[in-house]
Amino acid sequence: MLADVLLGAPLNVITAGPDLFRAAVAAQGVAVTPVDWQPPASATGLASLWCDAVDAANRIALERLLAAQPVLVDVRPAIEVVPGMTQDTILHAGPPITWERMSGPLRGAIAGALVYEDLAATREEAEQRAARGAADFDPCHHHAAVGPMAGVTTASMPVFVVENRAAGNRAYATLNEGLGKVLRYGAYAPEVIDRLRWFRDVLGPALGEAVRRLGGIDLRALIGQAVQMGDECHNRNRAASALLIKALAPEIAALDLAARERARILTFTGGNEHFFLNVSMAACKAALDAAHGVPDSTLVTTMARNGTDFGIRVSGLPDQWFSGPAEIPQGLFFPGYGPADANPDIGDSAITETAGLGGFAMGGAPAIVQFVGGTAAEALRYTRLMYEITLAENPAYRIPALDFRGTPTGIDVRLVAQTGILPQINTGMAHREAGIGQIGAGLVRPPRVCFDRALEALAREHRH
Amino acid sequence: MRAFNFVWPSAYHDSVTLMRLTRDLESVPGVARAAAMMGTPQNRVLMQDAGLLTAAGEAAGPPDLVIAVVAADEASARQAEGAARAALTGRATTGGGYGATPRPRTLASALRAVPDANVALISIPGLYAAAEARRALRAGLHVMLFSDNVPIDQEIELKRFARERGLMLMGPDCGTAVVNGVPLGFANAVPRGRIGIAAASGTGAQEVMSVIARCGEGVSHVIGVGGRDLSDAVGGLAMEQALEALAADPGTSVVCVIGKPPGATVARRLESQIERVGKPCAMHFVGSGTASLEDCARDAVALARGEKHHPVAFTVPDAELARVASEARRGRRPEQRFVRGVYSGGTLAWEARSILDATLGDVAPGVTGTGSGHRVVDLGEDIFTVGRPHPMIDGAVRREWIAREAADPATAVLLLDVVLGYGAHADPAGELLLAIEAARDQAGQRGAALAVVASVTGTDADPQNRSAQVSRLRGAGVAVMPSNAQAARLAARIAAR
Numbered sequence: 011m012l013a014d015v016l017l018g019a020p021l022n023v024i025t026a027g028p029d030l031f032r033a034a035v036a037a038q039g040v041a042v043t044p045v046d047w048q049p050p051a052s053a054t055g056l057a058s059l060w061c062d063a064v065d066a067a068n069r070i071a072l073e074r075l076l077a078a079q080p081v082l083v084d085v086r087p088a089i090e091v092v093p094g095m096t097q098d099t100i101l102h103a104g105p106p107i108t109w110e111r112m113s114g115p116l117r118g119a120i121a122g123a124l125v126y127e128d129l130a131a132t133r134e135e136a137e138q139r140a141a142r143g144a145a146d147f148d149p150c151h152h153h154a155a156v157g158p159m160a161g162v163t164t165a166s167m168p169v170f171v172v173e174n175r176a177a178g179n180r181a182y183a184t185l186n187e188g189l190g191k192v193l194r195y196g197a198y199a200p201e202v203i204d205r206l207r208w209f210r211d212v213l214g215p216a217l218g219e220a221v222r223r224l225g226g227i228d229l230r231a232l233i234g235q236a237v238q239m240g241d242e243c244h245n246r247n248r249a250a251s252a253l254l255i256k257a258l259a260p261e262i263a264a265l266d267l268a269a270r271e272r273a274r275i276l277t278f279t280g281g282n283e284h285f286f287l288n289v290s291m292a293a294c295k296a297a298l299d300a301a302h303g304v305p306d307s308t309l310v311t312t313m314a315r316n317g318t319d320f321g322i323r324v325s326g327l328p329d330q331w332f333s334g335p336a337e338i339p340q341g342l343f344f345p346g347y348g349p350a351d352a353n354p355d356i357g358d359s360a361i362t363e364t365a366g367l368g369g370f371a372m373g374g375a376p377a378i379v380q381f382v383g384g385t386a387a388e389a390l391r392y393t394r395l396m397y398e399i400t401l402a403e404n405p406a407y408r409i410p411a412l413d414f415r416g417t418p419t420g421i422d423v424r425l426v427a428q429t430g431i432l433p434q435i436n437t438g439m440a441h442r443e444a445g446i447g448q449i450g451a452g453l454v455r456p457p458r459v460c461f462d463r464a465l466e467a468l469a470r471e472h473r474h
Numbered sequence: 475m476r477a478f479n480f481v482w483p484s485a486y487h488d489s490v491t492l493m494r495l496t497r498d499l500e501s502v503p504g505v506a507r508a509a510a511m512m513g514t515p516q517n518r519v520l521m522q523d524a525g526l527l528t529a530a531g532e533a534a535g536p537p538d539l540v541i542a543v544v545a546a547d548e549a550s551a552r553q554a555e556g557a558a559r560a561a562l563t564g565r566a567t568t569g570g571g572y573g574a575t576p577r578p579r580t581l582a583s584a585l586r587a588v589p590d591a592n593v594a595l596i597s598i599p600g601l602y603a604a605a606e607a608r609r610a611l612r613a614g615l616h617v618m619l620f621s622d623n624v625p626i627d628q629e630i631e632l633k634r635f636a637r638e639r640g641l642m643l644m645g646p647d648c649g650t651a652v653v654n655g656v657p658l659g660f661a662n663a664v665p666r667g668r669i670g671i672a673a674a675s676g677t678g679a680q681e682v683m684s685v686i687a688r689c690g691e692g693v694s695h696v697i698g699v700g701g702r703d704l705s706d707a708v709g710g711l712a713m714e715q716a717l718e719a720l721a722a723d724p725g726t727s728v729v730c731v732i733g734k735p736p737g738a739t740v741a742r743r744l745e746s747q748i749e750r751v752g753k754p755c756a757m758h759f760v761g762s763g764t765a766s767l768e769d770c771a772r773d774a775v776a777l778a779r780g781e782k783h784h785p786v787a788f789t790v791p792d793a794e795l796a797r798v799a800s801e802a803r804r805g806r807r808p809e810q811r812f813v814r815g816v817y818s819g820g821t822l823a824w825e826a827r828s829i830l831d832a833t834l835g836d837v838a839p840g841v842t843g844t845g846s847g848h849r850v851v852d853l854g855e856d857i858f859t860v861g862r863p864h865p866m867i868d869g870a871v872r873r874e875w876i877a878r879e880a881a882d883p884a885t886a887v888l889l890l891d892v893v894l895g896y897g898a899h900a901d902p903a904g905e906l907l908l909a910i911e912a913a914r915d916q917a918g919q920r921g922a923a924l925a926v927v928a929s930v931t932g933t934d935a936d937p938q939n940r941s942a943q944v945s946r947l948r949g950a951g952v953a954v955m956p957s958n959a960q961a962a963r964l965a966a967r968i969a970a971r
Contacts, residue, residue, distance in 0.1 A: 234485075
């Protein structure tokens, strides 16, 4: 009865608008919460998407995202496990792109990969081969895979196999090469190729055997623990990498392999603070793929960059990318480099932010803000701001500094359009020229136009 | 007593958190001992030794959380698991943690912080207001939609939407409500009492509640249903709800209905709706007949006291009236013939126009300030408020309009409303006096004298204090009447030949 619920109950008021009405309510000693309302910057189609059908769709997508139970189950050559992989396939980060529009680091990585696969002898030959269309380029994301930075993945590269035990789907990512001259930053020197071949011949099979013997490694629990140890599992993976190696070490030690190789494996993985990054990405990908393809859902399921374009995908329109020009990250540079050297934003690693980690969990990883010259308070501010554009808090990933509040999870295109707040991404920076590698790290945001386009398309689709 | 185990797969929690939880679990009735631990081999041994482990817990792995209790029965054990779930998966307080929490940017975000919220007060630009109101309704909140310039089709849709959900959408285009003594939008500080007001008029409601308070009665609730609610287009959707709510409200013994004249269809429906209220009802539609808002308020007061109300034109003694009128006519030039009403309140403007029209000829139709004779303008109309604050909040538009009327040699009397209360300007009289003095100077320079008549809607409990505002105006030579209706009648008397 209206009289009971409105006239009979104590008021608890939310206000949107000038402060004077809030003050009048507050003056009566009544609970009042003001909304810092600002007009949406772009609202084409926004109104029609605030409806029960979209909310219901988002609930389904969100439930699948939060229910995900990613488990590292194997390490296998890409050709054996990645769907649609062929000898000529070259998977890359971000939305689809042609050779002509590719940036330096992506071209460098592709050249390196062709040399690694013995499909070309030199960089020049590799580039000619790529330019004449002899390689099949496709985004990792079209193959249940993700790759950091250039994200280049070819047939013989070993990949982590992560199974989402809740939905049964799998996701894949290559092994992390560490810092310095590495393929993912577009470096293709002989040492880079040699390392990749060692991955193929020794590290990959060894890790696969160790993981299989362990019966898999529960990644949701591992990430949850790492977040409480100061990782955000994108740009800071120290705790998670250590936890992973800790789990694997006994099995690696027990492998039927020369002691020298076992020591090299432990030295390499133990010495690579980013070793977990690719695992984290595959875990996030496995969770988000389960939430992809719910009709009417405005949940963002992909944010990815190819070094030229930034693209997003949304659950309700599974076959479309919404792209805009990738921006140059803001941050700190290694000695000798500056903003003029930086390539535009690149990599699939923003899958972590899409799943509520990375920049979204920065409040739990205060060490990371030093990269951007920030303070711990600023890291918390970034995370708190992300709650404004997300639909849920992830109960598996909790931030001690926020009283164990779950990380902001599940970006809603509608909320981005409504508030004008863009997702906050932590990222590494590649040199704009092929062959040089990482030159710094910082913060970056997607171009707004990705969300505007997604919103318009969702509204169009919703009307039909 | 026996052991029960619950295993949550891959649910990592810090050991300190879990130790704290153990204490809570042991306080659940029927639970003797408890442990909540990750299922590592060492922890399983600990639980085993403590007699807490069952086969289910034995099968758990390091990533799994084991909630183990020794309890009297399964029901108690399940209750303990429920307590653990509430403690571990319950939402952390949004305000928790280090550093400041930013203000919520969306309604949804505010609702996360205050899930118990039940009313949204929306006063953002009309272009966006309907969408926000809709979101609030969908979240189960009643809405006071203060905003102007909300398209009528959106208003109808929102009101239907609200009704389907058993919610109330107050407004738009009627910025007044008082629910449970809490002002939502423009409202006056009036005592709680037994008269409930359902108003399709903002300043009309303010005038009525202020008169009721000054008569020594109080109001239970004021439900502003929206300025267009009684039109046949909207169909009185919110008025019907308001009447039902006031009928059922035990704190309301008299109902007062005000607004502009309803559409023909709505008028018919209203009659039966009011009958169904089953409580004494005072009713007034501004612009119909010679009665006034003040009469309606006094009628409601009389009904509440079981008395009969007799309308009077003036409550000021005749001698006093005559003195004020002759004072106001002093120095007037022959070409000064007309009353010019410059209003901030829409319903008050309509009331003034209709009272002038009843005694004077040549009153311009409407309240747009056009016409060369007697005329009234409502500066709170949508056309004047697009992109500008309402004149009750900021008097700039009104000061401009007063200067404009003063520049017209035919203006004899300036008729004004001064509306006090929450949301209104902190010193509306002070703001007006600047313009009034300038207007008089301007008239004086051409040898003319301008009469100024006003009323002050409000109470002494209002933040601006009505008595203080009245004194300021009187001190500046403004004839201040007890009500808007009496002010309009006085203005008409001054202008009459």
